[in-house]
Amino acid sequence: MGPRLGKRLLFWVPLFLLFLLALPLAAHAATQVEVTGLVVNLRAGPGTDYPVVGQVSRGTRLVVVGEARGWYNVALPDGRRAFIAGWLARPLEEAVPSRGITAREDKPVSSPAAPPNSVEVTGSVVNLRAGPGTDYPVVGQVSRGTRLVVVGEARGWYNVVLPDGRRAFIAGWLARPREEAISSRGGEERLIPSALAGKKIALDPGHGGSDPGAIGPTGYQEKGFTLAVARLLAAELRSRGAQVLLTRDRDVDVGLYARAAMANDWGADVFLSIHADASFNSSARGISTWYRREGATAEDRRLAQCLQEALVKELGLADRGLFTANFVVLRESSMPAALVEIGFISNSDEEALLRTPEFQARAAKALVDGLERYFSS
Structure with missing residues (x-):
């Protein structure tokens, strides 16, 4: 061993020993957090633009080794590091165990909160x-x-x-x-009970089977859109206590008179036919709602108005207003009835919206809101 190497060792060894002694102190000085969200993503960096590297559930305790931009940098039980959003975890008052012991995910500080109602x-x-x-x-x-x-x-x-x-x-x-x-x-x-609870609502997904309805520029068919919205709408209405009749629940042919007869025989409180509009004018756009022309009552118009306003508010498409017509499904129904035209499938921009699950879900939500308002007023 040369004199230079010996001097270097004399310099670095004491520093290394001091570093080792400092480790448990640093660990002891760290804090812990408890996860408050039900299931929370762990990310590779302090922000939602970083990739997800794992998940933790409510009540999990994690050792905090740093903080950045409102996110905690935490040590995982397997030794990896990750970031958790600061608003989805709360600091704990108790100190982190020393001697390298880390908190286990299956042993929360306290019992998880009871599930919501x-x-x-x-x-x-x-x-x-x-x-x-x-x-x-x-x-x-x-x-x-x-x-x-x-x-x-x-x-x-x-x-x-x-x-x-x-x-x-x-x-x-x-x-x-x-x-x-x-x-x-x-x-x-x-x-709080819903105004829809106990109501009997007949839903009529337009077209079906051999009748595709209108067809958009890319080939999307109206019958597929109407059935998708009707299914989502039926599920939501039932969750609020309503009884629901679907004139078709799959891609089959159903006659126009048969659709109205189903609702009449069932004793529905309202009848709602779901459609998408179409025009030779490819720039035509927006939402309209129709009710019967002959024998229309104030309830027919009020139902149409509630649905139209809810659709325009939720979807943000052009408001084409209310119209009357002697469509068979409206004319032959013995209860308040309306037919909604949700966007123009012949318009390339609106066709692109109609085929997305997100838009279909929003359309269903809007119809629920409209029906809720109708039965509440």
């Missing part, structure tokens, strides 16, 4: 599954704004009750707890 779907169109995970089969779908009663929670998924009495699971990160519970005199909680 109900949740509202935040995703555009969300799958319902037979169990708490994406490896379970899909048993249905719900659209944004759908309200579901919660009966349990497992692995970041809500166990919910469907309108037909079945149970299913929905991902916790695609639904939010609702704040609509109110206290009764007995101290128990109940949900």
Whole structure:
């Protein structure tokens, strides 16, 4: 060993020992956070533009080693580092265990909060599954704004009750707890009832089977759009306690007179026929709602008005207004009836909207809002 090497060792060894001694102090000085969101993404950097590197559930404790731009830099049990949004975790008062012990995800500081009484779907169109995970089969779908009663929670998924009495699971990160519970005199909680509860609503997805309806510039068919919206609408109405009749629930032929007869025989409170408009003028655009011309009542016009206003407000398309006509499905229905034309499939811009699941879900939501308003006033 040369004299120069010996001098270097004498300089670096003490510094290295000081570094080792400082490690447990640094660990002890760090803080912990507890995850408050139901299921929260961990990211590679301090922002939502960084890739997701994992997920943690409510109650998980994580060691904090830094902070940047409102995000905590945390140490994971496997030794990796990641970032969690500061608004989805809360600092803990207790110190991090020393001697290199890190908190385990399956041992939260306190028991997770009880599941909410109900949740509202935040995703555009969300799958319902037979169990708490994406490896379970899909048993249905719900659209944004759908309200579901919660009966349990497992692995970041809500166990919910469907309108037909079945149970299913929905991902916790695609639904939010609702704040609509109110206290009764007995101290128990109940949900504010919907004006739609108990109402019998006949939904008529226009065209079907051998009748494609209007066809857009790229070949998208009206019958597909109307059925997609009707299915989403039916699911949401049922979640609010309404009874729903679909004149068709798949791609089949159904006669116009038969559609009205179904609603009449069933004793529907209202009849709603769903369509997309079309024109030889490719620049024609917007939303219109129709009601019967002969024998129209104030209720027919009021129903049409409620639906038209809700559609225009939610979708932001041009308001073409209300019209009257002697369409068979309107003329032959014995209850208040309306036919909505949601955008022009012959317009390339609006055709592109009509074929997206997000737009279809928003259209369904708008129709729910319109029906809710109609039955509330």
